[in-house]
Amino acid sequence: MxxxxxxxxxxxxxxxxxxxxxxxxxxxxxxxxxxxxxxxVRPHISDFLGLNNLADKGEFTFKIANKGIGTALIERYEFQWNGQKKTWTETIELIQSLIGNRFGIYLVELGLGSALSPHEEIIVLRISHNVNKGKFSDDDLLVLTSFLDEAKHKFKLHIVYKSLLSDRKFKYQTTPLISLLERDV
Known part of the structure; x- marks a missing residue:
């Protein structure tokens, strides 16, 4: 060579x-x-509790929101009370037994494949005084605050979700009322 x-x-x-x-x-x-x-573009589910109308109108809301950039596809969700899984109906019946019939209850029922767009929020739970049952009183406020005090230790929401762009699953679970209700109402 x-x-x-x-x-x-x-x-x-x-x-x-x-x-x-x-x-x-x-x-x-x-x-x-x-x-x-x-x-x-990962989605990120967070929660917040609205107590603005608690003392004057007898209403509060618990919401979840997608604070991420991508859409969150809900694969599974469940309510728990005191560590026990509850169906949608059982959760409503349980709350009704704790607060009585002077309040209306709205509880979301998410279906498999439900989606949260970026910055979209969903009311998961709303409890409001039923105006047809009379004027909102101090006794009603006591019922609501007692329920909130119990719920902050017992209520949990678990959600499994994923992004549109991947099969990677994310878990959201909360006991939102513990941190949000440690203040006086």
């Missing part, structure tokens, strides 16, 4: 290695971009 052929062979080997490293870098870049895209 002549020196020109050796240089040509060495050049060809290094060119092949450069092409191989370039291909590996391209594959890694594609993989990295996909991970970044999934992370950048």
């Amino acid at each position: 002549t020196s020109v052929e050796i240089y040509t062979l060495i050049t060809a080997v290094f060119a092949a290695l450069a092409a191989l490293f370039s291909a590996a870098a391209s594959i890694y870049q594609c993989y990295s971009n996909k991970l970044h895209q999934e992370a950048s």
Whole structure:
């Protein structure tokens, strides 16, 4: 082999290695971009409790919201009271037994495949004084605050959701009333 052929062979080997490293870098870049895209549009469910109308109108709301950038697809959700799973009907009956019939109860029933768009919020639970049952009184306020005091230790909501762009599942679970109700009403 002549020196020109050796240089040509060495050049060809290094060119092949450069092409191989370039291909590996391209594959890694594609993989990295996909991970970044999934992370950048990840949904994030959070909750909040509205007590603004508690003392004057006898109403409070518990809401969940998607504070992420991507849509959250709900795969499963469940209510728990004191660690026991409750159906939608059982949850309403339980709350009704604790607060009586002077209040109306709205409890969301999410279906499989329900979706939360970015910045969308859903009222999960609303309890409000029924104006047809008379004027909202101090006794009614006591019933509601007693219920909230009990609920802050016993009520939980569990949601399993995922993003539109991946099959990775996220879990949301809360005992939202513990942190939100540690103040005087």
